[in-house]
Amino acid sequence: MMVKFKSFLKVYLQTFIYYRLQAFVWAVVDVMPLVVLIFIWQAIYQNQSLVAGLNFSQMVSYYFLLTLIFQLIYTAGGKNTISLEIYNGQLVFFLLKPYLYLKRVLAEEISWRSIQFLLFLPLFFLLMFLVKDNINLSLNYLSWLWFFLSLALAFFISAFLDYVCGLTAFWLVQTITLFHLKEICYWIFGGLAFPQSLLPAWLQKLNLFLPFYYVFAFPLEIITRDFYFQEIALRFAVQFVWLMVLFLVYKYLWKKGLKAYEAWGN
Amino acid sequence: MKLGVINHHLKVFLKFVQFSLMTKMAFRFDFFFGYLIDIGWLVFTLIFFKIFYLNVDSIVGWNYSQILILLGVYWIYQSLLYGLVVIYNLRRLPKRIWTGELDLYLVKPINSQFFVSLKEIWSPIFLNLIPAVWFIYLGLNGLGYQPSLVNLLVFVISALSGILIVYAICFMVVSLAFFVDKVDNLPYLPLAVIDYLVAYPIDIFKGKVKLILTWIIPLAFVCSFPVRILLGQLSLVYGLYSVLLALVFVYFSSLFWQYALRFYFSASS
Numbered sequence: 001m002m003v004k005f006k007s008f009l010k011v012y013l014q015t016f017i018y019y020r021l022q023a024f025v026w027a028v029v030d031v032m033p034l035v036v037l038i039f040i041w042q043a044i045y046q047n048q049s050l051v052a053g054l055n056f057s058q059m060v061s062y063y064f065l066l067t068l069i070f071q072l073i074y075t076a077g078g079k080n081t082i083s084l085e086i087y088n089g090q091l092v093f094f095l096l097k098p099y100l101y102l103k104r105v106l107a108e109e110i111s112w113r114s115i116q117f118l119l120f121l122p123l124f125f126l127l128m129f130l131v132k133d134n135i136n137l138s139l140n141y142l143s144w145l146w147f148f149l150s151l152a153l154a155f156f157i158s159a160f161l162d163y164v165c166g167l168t169a170f171w172l173v174q175t176i177t178l179f180h181l182k183e184i185c186y187w188i189f190g191g192l193a194f195p196q197s198l199l200p201a202w203l204q205k206l207n208l209f210l211p212f213y214y215v216f217a218f219p220l221e222i223i224t225r226d227f228y229f230q231e232i233a234l235r236f237a238v239q240f241v242w243l244m245v246l247f248l249v250y251k252y253l254w255k256k257g258l259k260a261y262e263a264w265g266n
Numbered sequence: 267m268k269l270g271v272i273n274h275h276l277k278v279f280l281k282f283v284q285f286s287l288m289t290k291m292a293f294r295f296d297f298f299f300g301y302l303i304d305i306g307w308l309v310f311t312l313i314f315f316k317i318f319y320l321n322v323d324s325i326v327g328w329n330y331s332q333i334l335i336l337l338g339v340y341w342i343y344q345s346l347l348y349g350l351v352v353i354y355n356l357r358r359l360p361k362r363i364w365t366g367e368l369d370l371y372l373v374k375p376i377n378s379q380f381f382v383s384l385k386e387i388w389s390p391i392f393l394n395l396i397p398a399v400w401f402i403y404l405g406l407n408g409l410g411y412q413p414s415l416v417n418l419l420v421f422v423i424s425a426l427s428g429i430l431i432v433y434a435i436c437f438m439v440v441s442l443a444f445f446v447d448k449v450d451n452l453p454y455l456p457l458a459v460i461d462y463l464v465a466y467p468i469d470i471f472k473g474k475v476k477l478i479l480t481w482i483i484p485l486a487f488v489c490s491f492p493v494r495i496l497l498g499q500l501s502l503v504y505g506l507y508s509v510l511l512a513l514v515f516v517y518f519s520s521l522f523w524q525y526a527l528r529f530y531f532s533a534s535s
Contacts, residue, residue: 025451029454033462039470198317
């Protein structure tokens with residue numbers, strides 16, 4: 001099973017290296033809004049030392065890490081691969097192959113992420129140099145262990161949420177609206193726009209039960225703030241539950257979708 | 267440029283708008299879904315600034331009402347630039363260059379830059395202007411300020427000039443597709459940088475960065491300066507500067523386009 005997955009990875013890595021300039025452009029495009037937000041906070045903190053309990057160093061650390069996490073976690077296979085292949089009938093080609101479609105999509109996703117991440121690293125180090133005096137991260141090894149664990153779960157939540165949106169192409173003429181809605185939810189609830197502590201208290205509580213929080217905001221909070229053990233355990237449990245739910249929804253939609261699917265020509 | 271030539275291009279542009287509307291309205295579902303997406307992002311931007319102002323009193327001296335006006339101007343900029351030029355035209359230009367489809371644009375008896383930039387229009391843009399104007403009205407109402415007719419006129423001229431400046435910059439970057447291979451997302455590069463720089467007051471930047479963004483890559487003239495002209499906080503002579511800068515940038519984009527065309531090899535369409 002892993003042999004096929006490794007073969008996919010190798011093929012896609014070779015393909016995407018050819019498109020390295022494109023990957024670099026996406027890395028810049030993805031990072032730009034977060035960098036500009038640092039400038040905004042710098043301007044705001046000239047008039048006040050704390051915003052929603054966070055000082056400037058904590059805010060900068062948040063966005064600094066967010067640029068890195070975004071490159072690792074964000075997935076686009078649902079829009080760029082799954083929904084496109086359903087619409088243009090190319091899915092039939094892959095259904096006839098002796099491997100799981102999900103395996104191929106994940107391999108493509110991981111390969112593209114890897115190339116884009118490598119090309120993003122020089123920008124990341126430049127950003128680190130510019131904000132190094134304001135980075136304030138936890139030095140607790142346990143925090144970093146929880147961080148990488150939550151990051152791994154976050155990647156799969158992001159992937160399955162994306163793929164579930166992509167699979168709606170079996171029934172919907174327009175899936176682009178769903179993808180845009182997902183983006184907006186990431187920005188508001190997922191922590192892309194601002195730390196969760198800026199949201200009203202009731203919205204912060206609601207957010208703990210939504211999947212978007214567990215994609216970007218939760219891994220970031222592990223490193224930038226302190227948690228009690230019960231708090232972090234509960235949030236990991238919810239993150240894991242969301243992963244299972246999204247995986248099951250994916251399986252269900254895939255099975256139902258294939259029954260409804262028609263393609264011709266090609 | 268002769269008046270007859272301008273008149274001819276204007277008539278052609280109106281035909282582009284007519285055909286685009288006719289085509290897009292044939293798929294009403296798509297048309298309204300596209301508009302829904304735009305409204306979704308506008309609502310998000312409003313929520314974004316609302317949450318900011320729950321936690322801070324002002325952003326570099328700009329209060330919520332002033333930010334609403336800025337948001338309205340930003341939305342007008344985005345709607346017009348993306349709707350007229352980016353979505354169906356500049357975004358597809360790199361592929362047209364690589365596949366040789368550009369031939370069809372170059373042989374027509376019309377300015378090729380005009381044709382590749384404005385051939386197809388994203389129809390919901392005209393609907394997008396409604397909430398944008400509404401935000402500007404709400405902001406002015408919140409400030410209890412009524413701009414004079416002169417300020418209003420110079421504001422409109424400077425806002426449109428700002429859009430032209432960004433168009434020229436984007437066009438020059440996208441024209442690099444003549445020199446680089448297979449970079450489909452080239453149009454997104456200048457837009458991602460510029461969109462986020464103009465969406466906020468220019469005063470968030472300091473020193474050399476602010477100077478560069480005001481006079482060298484004059485993004486301050488896109489949203490921030492028009493708003494300040496409208497509110498009577500900036501001299502009306504900046505309206506003249508914006509027009510001059512727009513003319514200079516568009517002229518240079520035209521020169522660069524003519525230069526880049528020399529490197530175009532048709533794919534024998």
